[in-house]
Amino acid sequence: MRCPFCGNMETQVKDSRPSEDGAAIRRRRSCPECGGRFTTFERVQLRDLVIVKRSGRRTPFDRTKLDRSIAVAVRKRPIDQERIDRMVSGIVRQLESLGETDISSETVGDLVMKALRSLDVVAYVRYASVYRDFQETSDFARFLGDEGLSDDGANDEIDDPHVIKRGLGEQDLSSTDDA
Ligand SMILES: [Zn+2]
Numbered sequence: 001m002r003c004p005f006c007g008n009m010e011t012q013v014k015d016s017r018p019s020e021d022g023a024a025i026r027r028r029r030s031c032p033e034c035g036g037r038f039t040t041f042e043r044v045q046l047r048d049l050v051i052v053k054r055s056g057r058r059t060p061f062d063r064t065k066l067d068r069s070i071a072v073a074v075r076k077r078p079i080d081q082e083r084i085d086r087m088v089s090g091i092v093r094q095l096e097s098l099g100e101t102d103i104s105s106e107t108v109g110d111l112v113m114k115a116l117r118s119l120d121v122v123a124y125v126r127y128a129s130v131y132r133d134f135q136e137t138s139d140f141a142r143f144l145g146d147e148g149l150s151d152d153g154a155n156d157e158i159d160d161p162h163v164i165k166r167g168l169g170e171q172d173l174s175s176t177d178d179a
Pocket of ligand 1: 004031
């Protein structure tokens, strides 16, 4: 590790211990060249994060999957790709800053919901309908009511949750009373 004071490449580790919360390794270093002392922290990187699904199944976090699920929710909505990318980056940073290696899929879903809510209400409702797994049209109506969305025109573009699910292509509809 290069000395931040004089640029010398040969610095020495004097002490190495976990931080209080155990999320990082703290190393005290010193530079034999200038006598400078500094501290470095070693943390888990995003590529090491693991998503734990409701079933208990564990999969490595994959930003591409997050991008894809959000792309489906915002499809054909008038939103700049740049804003969407910024939103996803914000979600990823929040996941990183949790300081945990294991992250529940609910945590990811909640962060996506919160971010979409401020980005685009139709995309938000689309995502929510799949994420919360609405089974009945009444579930959907209740959700819109709770969110104060019943009268603002969002309904016109959203239709029935089963239609949304089919459009999203992410749910097995065989068990629903779709006929
Ligand atoms: Zn130095």
